[in-house]
Amino acid sequence: MKFLMICSYFPSVINFRGKLLEAIANQGYEVHVIAPDLADYSQDQQTLNNLGYHLHQVPMQRAGTNPLQDLKTLNALYHCIKTIQPDVVLAYTIKPVIYGMLAATLAKVRQRFALITGLGYAFSGVEEGRKISTFQKIVYGLYRRALKHSHKVFFQNPDDQALFQKLKLLNAYTPTVVVNGSGVSVKQFDVLPLPLNAQQQPKAAFLLIARLLIDKGIREYAQAAKIIKSRYPEVEFHLVGWIDDNPTAISQEELNQWIAEDRLKFWGKLNDVRPAIAESSVYVLPSYREGTPRTVLEAMAMGRAIITTDAPGCRETVKDGENGYLVPVKSVDALVDAMTKLIEAPQLISQMGQAARHLALSKYDVEQVNTHMLQEMGVIK
Numbered sequence: 001m002k003f004l005m006i007c008s009y010f011p012s013v014i015n016f017r018g019k020l021l022e023a024i025a026n027q028g029y030e031v032h033v034i035a036p037d038l039a040d041y042s043q044d045q046q047t048l049n050n051l052g053y054h055l056h057q058v059p060m061q062r063a064g065t066n067p068l069q070d071l072k073t074l075n076a077l078y079h080c081i082k083t084i085q086p087d088v089v090l091a092y093t094i095k096p097v098i099y100g101m102l103a104a105t106l107a108k109v110r111q112r113f114a115l116i117t118g119l120g121y122a123f124s125g126v127e128e129g130r131k132i133s134t135f136q137k138i139v140y141g142l143y144r145r146a147l148k149h150s151h152k153v154f155f156q157n158p159d160d161q162a163l164f165q166k167l168k169l170l171n172a173y174t175p176t177v178v179v180n181g182s183g184v185s186v187k188q189f190d191v192l193p194l195p196l197n198a199q200q201q202p203k204a205a206f207l208l209i210a211r212l213l214i215d216k217g218i219r220e221y222a223q224a225a226k227i228i229k230s231r232y233p234e235v236e237f238h239l240v241g242w243i244d245d246n247p248t249a250i251s252q253e254e255l256n257q258w259i260a261e262d263r264l265k266f267w268g269k270l271n272d273v274r275p276a277i278a279e280s281s282v283y284v285l286p287s288y289r290e291g292t293p294r295t296v297l298e299a300m301a302m303g304r305a306i307i308t309t310d311a312p313g314c315r316e317t318v319k320d321g322e323n324g325y326l327v328p329v330k331s332v333d334a335l336v337d338a339m340t341k342l343i344e345a346p347q348l349i350s351q352m353g354q355a356a357r358h359l360a361l362s363k364y365d366v367e368q369v370n371t372h373m374l375q376e377m378g379v380i381k
Contacts, residue, residue, distance in 0.1 A: 003029040003379065004086035004109075006077070006100035008062045008093045010035040014044055016117075016182045016294060017092075021053065023370045027379055032084050034077065034100075036060035056080050060095055063245050065135065070099065077103035088379060092117050094139070101146035113377055114147060115154040116164070117182075118291035118313065121215070121248055126163070143169045150174055152376060156181045156291035159312030177376050180316075181292025183366030189301035191357055192278045194350060197234075202349040204342060205236040207280035207304075209273055209295040210287070212241045212255060214248045217286025217309065217330075224286075224335040225263040232343055237264040240276045277302050281349045282342055288329050290314050292364075301360040305352035307338045317364075323355035 003024050007013055013021070013033055025031050031053040038045055038057045048055060058076040061069050073095065081089070081103050091100030092115035104112045122139045126132065132140075143164075147153055152175045155161040161178055164170050197203040206225075210216040218241075225237040239258075243249050259266050267276050273295070277283070283299030283306050290313030296306055300317065306324030308314040318324045325341070327334035342349050374380035 001029050002032060002084060002086040002088075004032045004034065004081065004084055004089045006034045006089065006091040006096040008036065008060055008095050010038060010041045011044055012093075014047060019183070019185060019366045020370045020373065022051075023374060024379060025051070025053075027374070029088070029379065030054070032056065032086060034058055034080055034096075036062075054084075056084065060099075062093075062095065063247065070095070074099045074103055078106050081107040081109060087111060088377060089113065090115060090377070094120060094122065098139075098142045098146045101150050105149040111377065112150050113152050113154065114150045115156075116160055116291065117156055119160060119163070119289060121246070123163070123289075124215075126167070140167055140169055144171075147171075147174060152177060154179055154373065154376070157313040157316055160291065163312075179372055179376075180364050180369050181297060181313075182294055183369030184294065184297035184301045184360060184364050185366050186301045186361055186364075189274065189277075189298045189360075191301075191303040192274075194281045194303070194353065195279060197346075201346040202281045202353075203236070204232065204234075204282070204339075204346065204349070205238065205280045206282050206284050206307075206339065207238040207240070207276055207299070208284050208286075209240040209270075209276065210285065211246065212243045212250050213246055214250060215288040217288065218250055220286040220330060220332050220335055221284060222258050222263055223332045224339060225258075226261070227332070227336050228339055228343070229263065231340075235339075235343060236280075238267065238276055238280055239264045240267040240270050240273055242269040273298060274302070277304060280304060281353070282307060282324075282339070284308070284335070284339075285314060286327070286329075286335055287311060287314055292316065297360060297364045300356035300364070303353040303357045305342065305349050306356055307335065307342075317359075319355070319359070323352050323359055 034056045060073045088111040089104040089109045090113045091097045097114045155178050194202040208221050212218050283304045285308045289311050292313050296317045306318050309329045310326040311329050318326050320326045325338040
């Protein structure tokens with residue numbers, strides 16, 4: 001039996017789906033992965049090859065909108081899938097879901113599953129009632145065609161599921177399932193002591209880990225840092241991430257300005273985020289929308305209080321006032337208020353961090369999440 005996973009960003013296979021593939025391999029499946037740009041990630045290639053997985057490269061532009069390039073992607077996926085002849089296909093993120101499901105249907109794969117991990121800029125403004133653009137109409141039409149032939153569609157939060165249903169991207173006959181994100185390894189991301197200040201209380205040290213995109217709330221975080229540091233100069237703000245080719249990415253000049261103003265400590269892109277989480281006491285994600293944010297789960301598992309937005313995918317991770325605070329999207333003032341509460345009552349940082357760890361164990365343990373997915377796909381013995 002062969003299991004095929006299709007993705008658009010090869011490092012995400014290990015970082016986000018590694019435990020899932022391990023569980024699938026343990027069920028006796030021969031594991032195959034299709035992704036673009038394998039040569040750019042030789043270490044990941046070696047890791048997956050050592051596990052006995054079979055890797056296949058296809059051309060795919062993650063953020064491009066050139067229809068000719070996308071046709072090449074569809075054609076390459078079809079021929080690759082025909083060669084592999086998998087029994088089960090799972091695709092995640094927009095292009096693998098759309099073109100992967102279409103190609104798998106043409107190749108007559110018996111079991112086809114789509115995982116919606118987040119919506120991205122193709123859904124920007126839809127819930128606010130803005131007019132749907134021509135680009136969005138094309139994307140939604142492709143989604144309808146692709147998901148029509150999926151045997152099941154997984155969502156990482158109920159809001160995304162509801163929006164797909166509202167936009168009629170799903171037909172009435174395709175089952176849908178909401179899973180608790182990608183889960184988090186509560187063993188790998190174990191609790192570490194909080195950093196302490198001179199009074200031996202939890203130190204106010206905030207952290208954000210993300211691609212440096214506007215819709216991750218990067219600017220709101222930087223603005224809140226400026227305000228807080230004018231009032232509490234000793235408070236620390238940490239930022240982990242990188243600028244990629246997404247249309248909503250901030251500029252290098254903007255980032256350089258924040259660093260020059262000493263608003264935050266910039267770590268750059270990290271393969272292992274645990275040292276940055278260890279240096280922090282509160283994790284902040286002011287995102288406009290997520291699937292289920294993996295970085296929040298990692299920080300929760302390590303016993304950090306959370307401040308995030310009352311937005312799809314984010315709101316599910318916080319019980320407001322218990323393991324952190326929920327703030328409105330794009331509200332710098334609310335973000336500052338939440339941070340101030342924790343700065344002025346450091347005992348809350350410890351209490352909420354313990355509650356966050358408990359929630360990670362009870363709801364987001366990767367073993368539980370993966371077992372649920374395997375059962376829903378029918379690949380568990």
